[in-house]
Structures are given as structure tokens and as C-alpha cells.
Amino acid sequence: MTYLSALPLYGYFFIYGIIWLFIRFLKSRFWQMPIILMIFVTITGSIISAVISYFVLYINDISPNLKTIVTQIAVPSLVLNLIYCFPIYGLLNDFANSVCYKEESS
Numbered sequence: 074m075t076y077l078s079a080l081p082l083y084g085y086f087f088i089y090g091i092i093w094l095f096i097r098f099l100k101s102r103f104w105q106m107p108i109i110l111m112i113f114v115t116i117t118g119s120i121i122s123a124v125i126s127y128f129v130l131y132i133n134d135i136s137p138n139l140k141t142i143v144t145q146i147a148v149p150s151l152v153l154n155l156i157y158c159f160p161i162y163g164l165l166n167d168f169a170n171s172v173c174y175k176e177e178s179s
Contacts, residue, residue, distance in 0.1 A: 084129040091125065092118045108162065115158045116151065123147035 096114055103110050127142050 079133075079135050080126055080129060081133065084126060087129070088122050088125045092121060095121070111158055111162055112155070115154050119147065119151040119154050123150065 092114070095117065099110055099114065123142060123146060126146075127137060127139070130137055
């Protein structure tokens with residue numbers, strides 16, 4: 074159990090490992106639409122995170138109420154992730170363009 078959460082530390086590694094594999098799979102198929110891919114991965118990643126967190130807590134004999142998980146954890150997490158993904162995308166896109174400068178060929 075971590076300091077601020079009842080979710081064990083291995084739960085976070087499991088969640089982000091699955092989301093990373095999901096991103097790698099989708100990136101190989103939809104690499105030409107990065108903004109749509111980012112929105113889709115943000116939504117599905119938030120849902121995957123909430124579902125896996127629920128099952129990891131259930132396995133550890135902590136029985137959370139499903140309505141509480143959805144209304145107080147999953148939906149606010151999804152909204153905040155969607156709000157934060159656009160400015161982060163803009164910042165990282167500008168940073169990547171400045172670091173990896175591409176010369177225009179004439």
C-alpha cells in the first residue's frame with residue numbers, strides 16, 4: 074500500500090504497463106493522426122486505470138463501491154486528464170519541433 078492510496082505499488086506498474094502496450098499497438102496503426110490518438114488514449118487509459126484499480130483493490134480484500142469509484146474517481150480523473158492533455162500536447166509538440174528541427178528541402 075502506498076502512502077496516499079490503498080492501491081499497492083505493483084498496481085501502478087501494471088496499469089501503466091498495459092497503457093504503454095496499448096499506446097505502442099495503436100501508434101503502429103494510427104501514427105498519422107496524433108491528436109486523435111492522444112484523445113482516444115487519454116479516454117481509454119483513464120477507463121483502463123479505473124477498472125484495473127478496482128480489481129486490484131478487490132483482490133486485496135478492499136471492497137470499494139462501484140458507484141463511488143465511477144462518480145468520485147473515474148469521471149473526475151477522465152475530465153482532468155482531458156483538460157490537461159491539450160496544453161501538454163502543445164508544449165511537448167513545440168519542444169519536439171525545436172529539438173528535432175527538420176530542414177525544408179527545396
